[in-house]
Amino acid sequence: MNLVLTISGLHGTGKSTYAKRLAARFGLRYVSAGELFREFAHRHGLTLEELSLEASKRDDLDRLVDDRTRAEAKKGNVVIDALLAAWIVRDLADLKILLFAPDDVRIGRIARRDAMSIEEARKETFCREELERRRFKSFYDIDISNLSIYDLVLNTGILSRDGNMRVLESFVDAYVKERGVR
Numbered sequence: 239m240n241l242v243l244t245i246s247g248l249h250g251t252g253k254s255t256y257a258k259r260l261a262a263r264f265g266l267r268y269v270s271a272g273e274l275f276r277e278f279a280h281r282h283g284l285t286l287e288e289l290s291l292e293a294s295k296r297d298d299l300d301r302l303v304d305d306r307t308r309a310e311a312k313k314g315n316v317v318i319d320a321l322l323a324a325w326i327v328r329d330l331a332d333l334k335i336l337l338f339a340p341d342d343v344r345i346g347r348i349a350r351r352d353a354m355s356i357e358e359a360r361k362e363t364f365c366r367e368e369l370e371r372r373r374f375k376s377f378y379d380i381d382i383s384n385l386s387i388y389d390l391v392l393n394t395g396i397l398s399r400d401g402n403m404r405v406l407e408s409f410v411d412a413y414v415k416e417r418g419v420r
Contacts, residue, residue: 240314241266241419242330243410244323247337249363250344250351252394252402256337257319259403264317264410269310271303271320287362290369297377321370324387325380333413335406336388339395 241264245257254270261268278299279289293299304326310316311330318327324334339347341360349359374380385391390409394402413419 241316241410241414242311242314242327242332243317244311244327244331244334245317245319245337246321246323246325246335246388247339247394248321248344248367250347251337251339252347252399253319253321253337255399256394256403256406257317260406260410261317263407264414265315267310267313267316269307269316269318271307271318271323274303274306275299285362287366287369290366290373294369294373294376300373300377321382322374322378322380325378328387332417332419333390333410334388335409336385336391337394338391339393343395 243257243260243264243266245253245260247253254272257270258268260266275289276286279286282289284292289299303320304322307318307320307323307326308330311318311327318331320326324331324336327334345356345360345363348354348363349356352359354362371382374382390406392402392405397405
């Protein structure tokens with residue numbers, strides 16, 4: 239199968255969870271721009287908030303992630319998990335999926351995942367997202383509130399994890415069958 243899927247969304251929407259499960263279900267590779275960003279922060283002794291602040295001053299950090307993301311898409315057979323995946327990969331993607339969830343759901347997930355208080359998670363996440371919004375507009379002229387690029391938009395705060403997965407699998411299955419993707 240030569241399939242390229244992008245899974246985008248704000249922090250805590252389930253991008254990694256669903257991207258990994260879709261990769262396993264369809265026998266695709268999994269690539270995460272967020273993991274690359276986190277590894278870079280860890281290697282340099284920075285928090286994600288600090289790295290986001292640094293990245294807002296220079297575009298080389300984002301360009302590094304973008305180049306790797308495009309290279310992985312060109313190889314094919316991949317699910318790319320990144321906030322800007324659909325924008326960066328564009329025509330290389332067969333399907334572009336956006337996940338969203340209400341803020342309280344997202345913040346709760348982040349707090350549990352990162353073992354922090356709700357208030358800490360809210361402060362760090364909203365600060366990071368505001369820096370990212372500005373950075374993406376400044377560096378790329380991308381307005382992440384523009385949903386017109388996506389083929390499917392799913393609120394992951396309504397159904398269970400398994401319910402959301404059934405929706406995503408059904409969508410990708412239908413695409414593969416109707417388009418004859420091999």
